[in-house]
Amino acid sequence: MAIAVVWFKRDLRCIDHAPLRAAAASGHPVLPLYLVEPGLWAQADASARQWRLVGDALAELHSALAVLGAPLCVLRGEAATAFDALHQAHGIAEVHAHEETGNAWTYARDRRVAGRLREQGVAFIEHPNGSTVRRLARREAWLPQWERHNGAAVWPAPVALRGFDAAASDAGREDCGGGAAARAWLADAHHELLPDARDLGLDGDPCPGRQPGGRASALRLLSSFIDGRGAGYSRGMSSPISAARVCSRLSVHFATGTLSIREAVAATRAAASAGSATPVRALQSFESRLHWQGHFMQKLESEPDLEFRNTHRGFDGLREGCFDRSAFEAWRTGTTGWPFVDACMRMLAATGWINFRMRAMLMAVASYHLWLHWRETGLHLARQFTDYEPGIHWPQVQMQSGVTGINIPRIYNPVKQGLDQDPDGAFVRRWVPELAALPAPWIHLPWKLPAAQLARYGVVLGRDYPEPVRDHEQAARVAKARLTTWWREHPGMREGARAVLARHGSRLKQSRPRLHGPAKKNPAPPGATQGELFAPADQSS
Numbered sequence: 201m202a203i204a205v206v207w208f209k210r211d212l213r214c215i216d217h218a219p220l221r222a223a224a225a226s227g228h229p230v231l232p233l234y235l236v237e238p239g240l241w242a243q244a245d246a247s248a249r250q251w252r253l254v255g256d257a258l259a260e261l262h263s264a265l266a267v268l269g270a271p272l273c274v275l276r277g278e279a280a281t282a283f284d285a286l287h288q289a290h291g292i293a294e295v296h297a298h299e300e301t302g303n304a305w306t307y308a309r310d311r312r313v314a315g316r317l318r319e320q321g322v323a324f325i326e327h328p329n330g331s332t333v334r335r336l337a338r339r340e341a342w343l344p345q346w347e348r349h350n351g352a353a354v355w356p357a358p359v360a361l362r363g364f365d366a367a368a369s370d371a372g373r374e375d376c377g378g379g380a381a382a383r384a385w386l387a388d389a390h391h392e393l394l395p396d397a398r399d400l401g402l403d404g405d406p407c408p409g410r411q412p413g414g415r416a417s418a419l420r421l422l423s424s425f426i427d428g429r430g431a432g433y434s435r436g437m438s439s440p441i442s443a444a445r446v447c448s449r450l451s452v453h454f455a456t457g458t459l460s461i462r463e464a465v466a467a468t469r470a471a472a473s474a475g476s477a478t479p480v481r482a483l484q485s486f487e488s489r490l491h492w493q494g495h496f497m498q499k500l501e502s503e504p505d506l507e508f509r510n511t512h513r514g515f516d517g518l519r520e521g522c523f524d525r526s527a528f529e530a531w532r533t534g535t536t537g538w539p540f541v542d543a544c545m546r547m548l549a550a551t552g553w554i555n556f557r558m559r560a561m562l563m564a565v566a567s568y569h570l571w572l573h574w575r576e577t578g579l580h581l582a583r584q585f586t587d588y589e590p591g592i593h594w595p596q597v598q599m600q601s602g603v604t605g606i607n608i609p610r611i612y613n614p615v616k617q618g619l620d621q622d623p624d625g626a627f628v629r630r631w632v633p634e635l636a637a638l639p640a641p642w643i644h645l646p647w648k649l650p651a652a653q654l655a656r657y658g659v660v661l662g663r664d665y666p667e668p669v670r671d672h673e674q675a676a677r678v679a680k681a682r683l684t685t686w687w688r689e690h691p692g693m694r695e696g697a698r699a700v701l702a703r704h705g706s707r708l709k710q711s712r713p714r715l716h717g718p719a720k721k722n723p724a725p726p727g728a729t730q731g732e733l734f735a736p737a738d739q740s741s
């Protein structure tokens with residue numbers, strides 16, 4: 201009997217999983233499938249740390265599916281080839297998967313697979329993922345759709361699956377043409393153990409402080425956040441010291457799908473109405489961010505080109521052709537000579553995560569002070585983030601680089617951020633040990649101390665720690681002037697911005713359900729338009 205394949209991609213869970221439910225209800229034996237696609241892991245935004253995180257999640261998914269009666273099958277190879285082989289060897293009736301808002305490579309791959317399955321008469325059923333709406337005609341329709349999906353009850357996992365027995369299928373099939381070759385391909389592609397990152401060409405990338413992946417960790421984080429860890433969320437999310445503890449840290453789980461947004465919404469709303477140690481205000485703030493997740497992802501879903509091109513095409517040419525590689529290397533390796541920036545980059549390298557404000561600052565420093573085009577710097581950050589989510593990442597990268605035309609540019613002052621978020625210098629001391637002996641505030645601006653005084657703390661700039669790559673105040677002034685001139689000298693910028701606003705702007709006036717508790721104005725996504733078009737202004741912060 202032909203099989204129903206559930207193609208797991210970035211939805212590595214059994215609960216709240218429409219494709220698994222549909223396959224279970226189909227009456228066909230179910231084959232849960234994960235494809236290790238070398239082409240995917242060869243992309244410029246992929247890294248070993250991301251693969252290892254996926255590995256954690258797959259190990260747990262395998263056990264959970266085995267309990268349900270249909271263990272996960274892991275094959276290594278190109279997706280269209282794998283489906284061909286499965287179809288020839290066992291006969292596929294239908295393939296179920298979630299719609300994926302991924303990068304250009306996954307988009308092209310999905311189209312290829314859909315075409316191939318269609319040719320073979322196999323139904324390819326893609327289920328909405330709850331964050332984005334495919335072929336969304338009007339932005340106004342996104343929020344009601346989000347609420348319909350994520351405000352509904354979470355679907356339980358199927359009670360049991362009718363598993364698929366490959367050996368029995370082999371025995372019962374006539375070999376019609378390529379069957380033997382397909383089975384040989386499958387035997388070769390089949391993996392009992394997951395390949396190591398090195399087997400996928402992903403070298404090195406130590407990340408000693410990496411968050412574990414997998415469903416169990418997701419559930420622990422969700423309940424600890426709701427049961428009190430989130431009490432300091434609103435106050436503590438901006439500093440990289442407190443944020444690691446008070447933020448939900450669920451991003452890696454949303455990115456791998458070990459937890460669905462709907463599960464997080466349900467738990468948040470239940471906690472808010474039952475009362476929990478995390479106050480309603482913090483829960484509200486968290487739920488707003490769950491909206492932003494989809495709000496940003498929808499931008500890439502609606503315009504996949506955003507991975508490569510400026511949202512506002514009027515900015516084409518702004519930074520192209522002037523990439524300063526040595527400045528990029530200093531930024532990438534955490535050796536800019538701006539201690540707080542370097543500390544953030546080094547924390548990110550060692551842990552795979554840093555909080556929102558620091559991500560924004562790292563990006564802004566690259567795009568404004570160092571005037572680097574966002575594509576290469578964005579790729580570096582993508583590889584560093586274990587929670588890399590193309591749909592959030594690229595629109596945020598562009599927003600923090602001032603090329604959307606609808607967001608007020610924020611040129612973060614890297615010294616002021618250090619003084620605000622790390623006033624006693626403990627964070628810099630931890631991640632930039634070369635400067636550990638320096639007291640605050642000098643640890644944030646060592647170049648301001650006379651050389652003799654620095655030497656008393658055992659520091660010689662240029663020997664123990666770099667001189668600043670630029671005068672940051674002067675660099676910020678130049679960046680601001682460049683942007684202002686660009687707006688003035690390029691006709692059609694405002695019209696272009698209006699078109700971007702119509703296509704991607706948030707619809708803040710649209711209402712959405714409130715959690716119980718004191719009424720609070722819905723905060724806009726950081727940097728999101730307030731309904732005004734961008735006008736260049738002094739936004740140094």
Ligand SMILES: Cc1cc2nc3c(=O)[nH]c(=O)nc-3n(C[C@H](O)[C@H](O)[C@H](O)COP(=O)(O)OP(=O)(O)OC[C@H]3O[C@@H](n4cnc5c(N)ncnc54)[C@H](O)[C@@H]3O)c2cc1C
Pocket residue numbers: 437447448449450451452454455486489490492493494496554555556557559560563585587588589590592593596597600725726
């Ligand atoms: C340049 C840049 C790149 C980014 N790239 C990514 C990325 O690749 N993957 C990613 O998940 N987030 C990205 N973010 C958004 C944000 O920094 C992270 O979602 C957040 O820090 C993750 O930690 P958390 O789960 O503890 O967040 P929490 O504060 O606990 O938020 C809960 C969830 O809400 C969503 N969320 C929170 N903040 C934002 C935001 N500003 N925009 C959209 N969604 C948000 C995320 O899904 C997050 O997991 C980026 C931000 C910037 C400035």
